[in-house]
Amino acid sequence: MNEWIQAILNVFTNPTFYKSTLTQSTPLILAAMGGVFSETTGVTNIALEGIMLMGAFGGVMGSYFTGNPWYGLALGTFFGLAMAALHAWASIKYGADQIISGTALILLAQGITGFALVELFGQPGSTDLVRSIPLVDLGSFKDVPFFGPIFGNLSPFVYMAFASVIFGWILIYKTKLGLRMRSVGNNPEAADTLGINVYNVRYFGVIMSGLFAALGGAYLSIGELGQFTTNMTNGRGFIALAAMIIGNWNPVGAMSASLLFGAATAFNNQLQSQSILNLSTNTQYIFGMIPYIITLIVVAGFIGKSRAPSADGIPYIKE
Amino acid sequence: MNVKKYLLNEKVIISLLSVLISLVIAAIVMIVIGKNPLVAYAALFYGAFGTKEAIIDNLMKASPLILTGLAVGFGFRAGLFNIGANGQVIIGALLSAYVGTLVGSYPFFLSIPLVMIAGMLGGAAWAAIAGWLKAYRGAHEVITTIMLNYVATFIANYVVNGPFQAPGGVPKSPSIAYSAQFPNIMSVGATSLSTIIFVSLAAIVVIYVIIQRTTIGYEVKAVGFNPYAAEYGGISIGKNVVLAMAISGALAGLAGTTQVVGVYGRYFGALGGSMGFDGITIALIGQNDPIGIALAAFLISSIRTGSNQMQIAGVPKDLVVIIQGIIIFLVAANRIIKTIRIRRRKEAEA
Numbered sequence: 325m326n327e328w329i330q331a332i333l334n335v336f337t338n339p340t341f342y343k344s345t346l347t348q349s350t351p352l353i354l355a356a357m358g359g360v361f362s363e364t365t366g367v368t369n370i371a372l373e374g375i376m377l378m379g380a381f382g383g384v385m386g387s388y389f390t391g392n393p394w395y396g397l398a399l400g401t402f403f404g405l406a407m408a409a410l411h412a413w414a415s416i417k418y419g420a421d422q423i424i425s426g427t428a429l430i431l432l433a434q435g436i437t438g439f440a441l442v443e444l445f446g447q448p449g450s451t452d453l454v455r456s457i458p459l460v461d462l463g464s465f466k467d468v469p470f471f472g473p474i475f476g477n478l479s480p481f482v483y484m485a486f487a488s489v490i491f492g493w494i495l496i497y498k499t500k501l502g503l504r505m506r507s508v509g510n511n512p513e514a515a516d517t518l519g520i521n522v523y524n525v526r527y528f529g530v531i532m533s534g535l536f537a538a539l540g541g542a543y544l545s546i547g548e549l550g551q552f553t554t555n556m557t558n559g560r561g562f563i564a565l566a567a568m569i570i571g572n573w574n575p576v577g578a579m580s581a582s583l584l585f586g587a588a589t590a591f592n593n594q595l596q597s598q599s600i601l602n603l604s605t606n607t608q609y610i611f612g613m614i615p616y617i618i619t620l621i622v623v624a625g626f627i628g629k630s631r632a633p634s635a636d637g638i639p640y641i642k643e
Numbered sequence: 644m645n646v647k648k649y650l651l652n653e654k655v656i657i658s659l660l661s662v663l664i665s666l667v668i669a670a671i672v673m674i675v676i677g678k679n680p681l682v683a684y685a686a687l688f689y690g691a692f693g694t695k696e697a698i699i700d701n702l703m704k705a706s707p708l709i710l711t712g713l714a715v716g717f718g719f720r721a722g723l724f725n726i727g728a729n730g731q732v733i734i735g736a737l738l739s740a741y742v743g744t745l746v747g748s749y750p751f752f753l754s755i756p757l758v759m760i761a762g763m764l765g766g767a768a769w770a771a772i773a774g775w776l777k778a779y780r781g782a783h784e785v786i787t788t789i790m791l792n793y794v795a796t797f798i799a800n801y802v803v804n805g806p807f808q809a810p811g812g813v814p815k816s817p818s819i820a821y822s823a824q825f826p827n828i829m830s831v832g833a834t835s836l837s838t839i840i841f842v843s844l845a846a847i848v849v850i851y852v853i854i855q856r857t858t859i860g861y862e863v864k865a866v867g868f869n870p871y872a873a874e875y876g877g878i879s880i881g882k883n884v885v886l887a888m889a890i891s892g893a894l895a896g897l898a899g900t901t902q903v904v905g906v907y908g909r910y911f912g913a914l915g916g917s918m919g920f921d922g923i924t925i926a927l928i929g930q931n932d933p934i935g936i937a938l939a940a941f942l943i944s945s946i947r948t949g950s951n952q953m954q955i956a957g958v959p960k961d962l963v964v965i966i967q968g969i970i971i972f973l974v975a976a977n978r979i980i981k982t983i984r985i986r987r988r989k990e991a992e993a
Contacts, residue, residue, distance in 0.1 A: 370785060410972070420976035423724055423785055424927070428972035431920060435964030442959035443676055562789050569786075606805040613797035616790045623787060624780040 349586025354540030365529030373561025374433030379541030404538020690952025711922030721887030727788025729919030730795035735896025743819025766896015774888025839905030
């Protein structure tokens with residue numbers, strides 16, 4: 325028992341845990357923000373997982389061919405936008421079942437990345453190592469005790485994630501466009517009567533979700549690692565959806581929930597590596613399932629209650 | 644049944660066109676990477692039907708896919724999207740394998756039903772968690788079943804790397820008792836045709852009867868069609884959501900059982916594979932109809948079996964996943980196909 329208390333204390337007093345919380349949360353925050361944008365306008369987007377995967381692959385592909393990771397980021401984003409556009413086209417113009425369309429896009433993303441991986445890099449599993457986006461070096465700040473190791477050398481994606489929250493919150497709650505997004509998501513008929521183009525606003529929401537989710541995916545591949553591996557998103561798109569739900573479809577709420585998930589994962593990883601616990605390798609599987617179980621508990625509403633936009637997931641067919 | 648009416652049904656046409664369009668798009672992809680699609684499709688066809696081994700392999704792949712297809716299709720009937728067949732396959736297989744190691748002293752007519760019941764109960768219980776969370780906690784079954792897939796995978800990894808581990812090589816469980824294994828019909832080389840195929844065929848009939856001829860089927864369909872009207876008519880939504888998920892999960896669990904008792908003789912490696920997602924494609928192509936699902940399962944198993952040969956011909960077999968993605972997309976957005984058809988009809992009239 326004592327060694328567990330000691331191990332937990334070790335984790336919480338080590339700056340690595342806090343830095344890891346930030347880096348684990350980053351892709352979740354970005355993808356959750358994508359979910360917020362799409363669902364605020366009334367289109368469910370479970371394809372986040374697939375969009376992230378395409379963003380991750382595009383990032384590596386662009387960086388591989390140009391040697392410049394920023395072009396990789398651009399290509400990853402483009403792939404994500406294209407996927408989101410497909411989802412928007414099917415679900416807005418053709419009133420497709422959004423859940424099934426999303427599932428199709430997840431499969432499509434797995435197929436395309438798997439196919440292209442073999443075709444471009446000659447073997448399944450993982451790509452070559454490519455250049456990743458350089459970290460933001462805060463110079464002498466790194467030497468500040470405790471905070472230096474946390475913030476001194478973070479990926480620009482981390483800053484991007486928090487910037488996206490501020491951007492999203494201002495856009496959705498403080499601008500005319502945001503008001504339109506919310507009205508289209510809650511009552512498309514009324515919005516239509518007031519002269520708002522329901523379809524265009526929904527296209528905007530879904531396509532923005534492609535942008536954010538692709539950034540989240542790109543972080544996984546060219547954020548630090550510099551490599552793409554098969555299905556590297558590993559359910560993060562779904563965890564981001566859960567974060568959006570507990571966050572009550574609100575950017576700040578979604579960010580807080582993402583941070584919670586990030587912290588849980590970071591804690592998990594750090595605790596396992598505490599040598600005083602002397603864990604057998606097999607326990608990694610027990611630890612591994614914890615974030616998914618937390619997600620289950622959370623979507624079941626055992627922690628707080630939240631409410632989706634009224635018209636979320638319902639196609640709008642103009643009379 | 645009126646065959647002509649059945650074949651010209653709008654839904655059937657949408658399924659067939661979705662498959663056709665996806666194969667054409669895949670052919671375009673092959674042309675883009677500089678491969679001849681005719682050669683690749685010929686290789687695929689040969690890989691699926693060209694030899695006796697291929698046909699046996701194909702049938703053995705189709706057997707569990709019929710079951711996962713029926714599982715997802717039954718969920719759709721109740722208005723539920725069971726995206727978690729994979730997890731239910733895994734839990735069902737694990738329980739079957741566990742029970743299978745205990746029944747060594749029993750005769751086959753006891754041990755075989757016991758392992759099958761274990762697998763069905765395992766899958767049903769795993770799916771019922773999602774059903775309960777949906778019915779009484781309002782959690783969307785897509786997210787919960789996906790999460791349960793991950794949890795099931797971790798549980799299986801833990802178990803076959805620890806308490807229920809057989810030594811050496813790939814993570815696997817100890818082998819099950821001989822009396823619990825299904826006999827083979829025939830063997831060609833290293834491939835065997837197991838009697839598990841009859842389990843799948845029986846399941847088609849059972850599900851057909853449940854849907855068309857029983858109160859359970861009627862209530863589940865009513866809830867799927869219009870939950871509020873069903874409730875007004877005295878049918879409990881909550882009870883039927885849990886029940887429908889449990890039946891769906893039992894079918895997926897049984898798919899796991901067939902792999903344990905008819906293919907590996909134990910729980911073996913990543914046994915779930917892509918059966919769950921294949922089940923979604925199959926249920927959608929089969930339009931949730933048991934016979935349609937059986938045919939669609941055979942289509943998908945043929946593509947999967949042939950894809951190895953296609954890969955040898957130079958086309959990565961992940962193309963199969965792309966094809967499935969396009970099919971699902973087109974069935975989901977079936978108005979795309981309807982619009983094209985209406986436009987063509989108008990042009991023909993003009």
